[in-house]
Amino acid sequence: MTHNLTELLSKIFGFEEFKGNQKEIIQSLLAGHDTFVLMPTGSGKSLCYQLPALIMEGTAIIVSPLIALMKNQVDALRETTGSNDIAHVLNSSLNKAQLDQVYHDVSAGETKLLYVAPESLGKAENIEFFRQVKISFFAIDEAHCISEWGHDFRPEYRKIRPVVDEIGRRPIIALTATATPKVEHDIRKNLGILDGKIFKSSFNRPNLYYSVEKKGEDVNARIIRFIRKRPNKSGIIYCMSREKVMNLSKLLQMNGIKALPYHAGLDAKERSANQDAFLSEECRVIVATIAFGMGIDKPDVRYVIHYDMPKSLEGYYQETGRAGRDGGEGYCLAFYNEKDIQKLENFMQGKPIAEQEIGRQL
Incomplete structure (x- = not known):
């Protein structure tokens, strides 16, 4: 046939x-x-x-x-x-x-x-x-x-x-x-x-630009400046906790940026509505836990910011890979500090030994 x-x-x-x-x-x-x-x-x-x-x-x-x-x-x-x-x-x-x-x-x-x-x-x-x-x-x-x-x-x-x-x-x-x-x-x-x-297939994405910066007290102001320099561009900001997602999305809204939260704790209706608003460009920025984005088909995401350190290199590759799917430029900015590493280690306490071992390697 x-x-x-x-x-x-x-x-x-x-x-x-x-x-x-x-x-x-x-x-x-x-x-x-x-x-x-x-x-x-x-x-x-x-x-x-x-x-x-x-x-x-x-x-x-x-x-x-x-x-x-x-x-x-x-x-x-x-x-x-x-x-x-x-x-x-x-x-x-x-x-x-x-x-x-x-x-x-x-x-x-x-x-x-x-x-x-x-x-x-x-x-x-x-x-x-x-x-x-x-x-x-x-x-x-x-x-x-x-x-x-x-x-x-x-x-x-x-x-x-x-x-x-x-x-x-x-x-x-x-x-x-x-x-x-x-x-x-x-x-x-x-x-x-x-x-x-x-x-x-090859995993090299030449249209993505990666940048890693130390997180300081002024991180919120830096993110607001970063977004303002890119008016009418869509982006995703990943945070480690739901609380951080809610606070940051509110802060961005107060600064005149069309941003919405997305995490597993929101009810399904709100999550779905926020996702649709992002896809239809009513909202420019989604602030999310890593629950967001698997299979989201939005080719023109222009930047992905990691407010907190990603959980693993694999996860980081996949999350930043949501930028520039149309072949246009994508800016991937990650913030790090020692506290994030401690938080990730705390997440693993109480898990089975084998899982802790895997977590450390990742």
Whole structure:
């Protein structure tokens, strides 16, 4: 079964050509191979499973860790294809009527991509349902969540492979933007795709400028000056604590900067509204904990500021990688001081010894 992939890319997504090794990855999946993809943030990972899902028979199951990320991608796909049934989300936020609609559209063969939280994938009633429908493949997004050596470990990710076996074995594609060799091996071993095809892209982003400065008493004033020098430019500021997020966003607002907070403690409605305001440019700056930004598709973020030291180098790479996704310039500014290191060490107290060891290495 041959497809003119470039023609389909243009017709469905409006792009004239593939980036990097997107085409080879898609061909690997279409040929039924298990596939591991290591690709920097912003180089078009999601296209690697979206296009094959639209081509292949059946429904692709996309396992993703964040509800905001799923909603973002589903909305974009519906808009691109002009169909509301083409993509759905299956997670704990749905009510009974919405759930029935999802089941109906998948059973009818209307839905090509079903975004599922890892917890929902393993529910008995969902496993039973998936066994009765045609599944094209499984895509595991943010696959570094599988590894205890990763910067964003989630235990429920380690249960994905047994669930896939229960549903019925189909090709698996695992995608991540951050993985050391150890994390990569852990992902492939845990998913049982050690024999799969491997694709890795260069991680050099020449359009990003990195700067690290010592944090002084005047840090807030410096950030305000920095933002004012870039009027009408979008940026993200990462803070370690929710309290800091709230205080800094208020301070920026008081100084006439359109800023909004984003962290896991806000209710879902407010988080979603703030994210949408940022995407639609009603607000220029999002002040956030690291919960923000996984899979946020805003290509013209011009700067990423780390108010506090990032938790790990991997995490830092991924967070700063949200700048300049359109190929335009991105300024990455990080502030550091000794207190931040102490805070990070305090976070690890009381955790299992193995986890503390991993944390120190990261």
